[in-house]
Amino acid sequence: MISAHGLTRAFDGTVAVEGLSFNVPEGTLFALLGPNGAGKTTTVRLLMGLIGPTSGTATVAGYRVGGGADAGRLLRRACGLLTEAPGFYERMSARDNLLFFGRLYGIPERTLAHQIERYLQLLELWDRRDDVVGTFSKGMKQRLAIIRALFHDPKVVFLDEPTAGLDPEAALEVRELIVRLKSEGRTIVVCTHNLDEAERLADSIGIMRRRLLVCDTLARLRAGRDGDGRVTVRVTLTGPAALHAPALVAETPTPAIRDVRAVDDVLSARCPADGVPTLVAWLVGRGAGIRQVESAADSLESIYLRAVRGADER
Amino acid sequence: MTRSILFLFLAREWADTRRNSRVLPLYFVMPLVAVALPVLLAIMAPSMVRDLQRSAEPSTVALIENLARLSEYRGVPPGEVLARYILRATVGMFLLMPIAIASTVAAFSIVGEKQQRTLEPILATPITDRQLLLGKLLASAGPTVGATWLAGAVAILIVDLLFAARGMTPPLPDRYWSVVLLVLAPALAAAVSLVTMRLSARSSDPQATIQISALAVLPIFLFLVAVFGRVLMRSFPTVLGACVLVMLVDLALFRMNVVRFRREEILTRWKS
Numbered sequence: 001m002i003s004a005h006g007l008t009r010a011f012d013g014t015v016a017v018e019g020l021s022f023n024v025p026e027g028t029l030f031a032l033l034g035p036n037g038a039g040k041t042t043t044v045r046l047l048m049g050l051i052g053p054t055s056g057t058a059t060v061a062g063y064r065v066g067g068g069a070d071a072g073r074l075l076r077r078a079c080g081l082l083t084e085a086p087g088f089y090e091r092m093s094a095r096d097n098l099l100f101f102g103r104l105y106g107i108p109e110r111t112l113a114h115q116i117e118r119y120l121q122l123l124e125l126w127d128r129r130d131d132v133v134g135t136f137s138k139g140m141k142q143r144l145a146i147i148r149a150l151f152h153d154p155k156v157v158f159l160d161e162p163t164a165g166l167d168p169e170a171a172l173e174v175r176e177l178i179v180r181l182k183s184e185g186r187t188i189v190v191c192t193h194n195l196d197e198a199e200r201l202a203d204s205i206g207i208m209r210r211r212l213l214v215c216d217t218l219a220r221l222r223a224g225r226d227g228d229g230r231v232t233v234r235v236t237l238t239g240p241a242a243l244h245a246p247a248l249v250a251e252t253p254t255p256a257i258r259d260v261r262a263v264d265d266v267l268s269a270r271c272p273a274d275g276v277p278t279l280v281a282w283l284v285g286r287g288a289g290i291r292q293v294e295s296a297a298d299s300l301e302s303i304y305l306r307a308v309r310g311a312d313e314r
Numbered sequence: 315m316t317r318s319i320l321f322l323f324l325a326r327e328w329a330d331t332r333r334n335s336r337v338l339p340l341y342f343v344m345p346l347v348a349v350a351l352p353v354l355l356a357i358m359a360p361s362m363v364r365d366l367q368r369s370a371e372p373s374t375v376a377l378i379e380n381l382a383r384l385s386e387y388r389g390v391p392p393g394e395v396l397a398r399y400i401l402r403a404t405v406g407m408f409l410l411m412p413i414a415i416a417s418t419v420a421a422f423s424i425v426g427e428k429q430q431r432t433l434e435p436i437l438a439t440p441i442t443d444r445q446l447l448l449g450k451l452l453a454s455a456g457p458t459v460g461a462t463w464l465a466g467a468v469a470i471l472i473v474d475l476l477f478a479a480r481g482m483t484p485p486l487p488d489r490y491w492s493v494v495l496l497v498l499a500p501a502l503a504a505a506v507s508l509v510t511m512r513l514s515a516r517s518s519d520p521q522a523t524i525q526i527s528a529l530a531v532l533p534i535f536l537f538l539v540a541v542f543g544r545v546l547m548r549s550f551p552t553v554l555g556a557c558v559l560v561m562l563v564d565l566a567l568f569r570m571n572v573v574r575f576r577r578e579e580i581l582t583r584w585k586s
Contacts, residue, residue: 011582042582045578045581045582048438050434050437050438050577050578050581051577051578051581051582052578069442073440073442074440076438076439076440077440079438081434081435081438083431083434083435083438085431086431087430087431087432087433087434087435088430088432089326089330089430089432090430091329091330091333092326092329092330096329100322100326101435101436101439103318103319103322104319104322104436104439104440104441105439105440106440145435148435
């Protein structure tokens with residue numbers, strides 16, 4: 001449903017995004033992660049056709065980005081956008097705001113009225129429909145902006161920080177709505193800083209800092225197939241772990257072992273998943289008493305931090 | 315769809331204007347000023363003309379003689395000729411309205427959307443640049459023209475009643491008033507709106523846009539009035555020529571605005 005190849009955008013010589021290549025299959029949710037200024041919003045604007053690429057190509061919902069005015073209109077009609085800041089006409093009511101934007105989308109009046117009522121009910125804003133938006137809380141405005149992104153029934157939905165500024169209950173409601181949208185077969189791109197949210201919702205994840213540093217399904221990222229290929233292993237010993245840590249670093253019984261740490265009786269390291277038995281055997285061979293061995297796949301947080309910090313070092 | 319979208323912007327912005335304390339007063343103050351001038355002249359005209367005739371200054375006599383030769387004043391008593399001529403000149407006030415009101419409303423058009431952060435959601439809809447700019451133009455010039463016409467109609471009604479009360483033929487609207495109100499004022503409102511919208515698209519502050527547009531538009535208008543004002547009030551073909559010229563300027567400005575409207579420039583260079 002979304003396909004980008006070498007998508008690059010520079011502003012006055014400053015490269016905002018560079019060489020983005022990824023695919024988002026229909027009906028899946030792609031989470032785009034990255035620090036502030038990483039180019040997430042620029043990527044969404046590129047994919048929506050709001051700005052043009054300096055180089056590279058992208059296709060969204062069957063329409064080529066930058067494919068001319070008509071393709072641009074069809075592309076925007078096929079997509080819904082939740083912007084980072086939910087802007088509304090503060091002196092107009094919630095319903096009048098939605099009517100205005102719905103008419104800009106060309107939604108027939110009867111369908112529009114039905115959709116507005118449906119979504120206002122769903123997001124619990126129906127009772128406030130005639131109140132001016134200026135009296136709404138940030139969370140209410142965010143929910144209203146989500147309605148605006150959805151009421152024209154888009155095939156592809158771009159959500160830029162959908163739960164930012166929401167209280168936990170409202171954020172949960174929004175996440176449930178996103179899950180429901182996915183179950184309806186929509187393709188969703190979520191830009192977020194919330195790793196927990198990405199972990200819960202996403203089928204695939206892209207971590208970017210100007211370039212796409214990591215891009216794969218969460219399961220594959222955790223398995224390390226496209227990451228650094230390691231899991232974290234924690235071995236609880238009967239004696240001080242410091243007795244074995246230097247030798248472990250020096251002898252490297254398990255290839256590609258990294259991040260060896262000794263804290264009291266716990267020896268931790270990162271190594272390939274199939275290297276854990278070798279590590280345990282090596283410790284036993286050195287006469288270490290082993291009480292417990294834990295092996296854990298990487299959390300998204302550690303994958304994220306490793307990717308972003310790695311990009312910093314480069 | 316295009317027509318409904320254009321009126322959508324008009325309806326929305328008018329609803330917004332009604333609650334905008336910086337813009338709404340203009341819709342009352344400017345028409346009041348524009349109506350007051352011809353009405354005051356109509357009230358004062360008999361005594362003023364009598365005084366001028368009594369003074370019998372050569373320049374006044376020459377002016378009356380010149381005016382009496384114009385086709386529309388044939389058969390009109392000399393004193394009334396002068397009163398009608400002075401009244402005709404007051405239509406210029408109805409050209410100041412489009413400048414003052416349209417420039418203020420248009421200043422909020424694009425930059426106001428930026429400030430409310432509604433521009434990106436609008437640009438994300440399937441509307442074209444042309445539709446957006448036409449909608450904004452209509453939203454800015456439409457109410458201004460409406461206010462000008464309403465004020466003009468009120469002025470005409472009061473002046474004509476005052477003349478009729480004195481047993482004189484109602485003088486308004488003459489063909490100058492008709493063309494200036496119905497053609498030149500809307501064309502001027504469109505020109506001012508288009509210039510201000512262009513400035514608004516590049517600006518981040520409505521007040522700055524109003525000031526810049528006032529600096530850009532008002533001096534040019536006053537200069538043109540100073541140079542061509544007398545000719546415009548005496549030569550009807552010149553008025554028609556001015557209408558055609560301003561309409562051509564409108565077309566050129568609109569085309570330039572569409573060509574130079576850069577969605578991404580507006581989106582990416584705007585910092586709140």
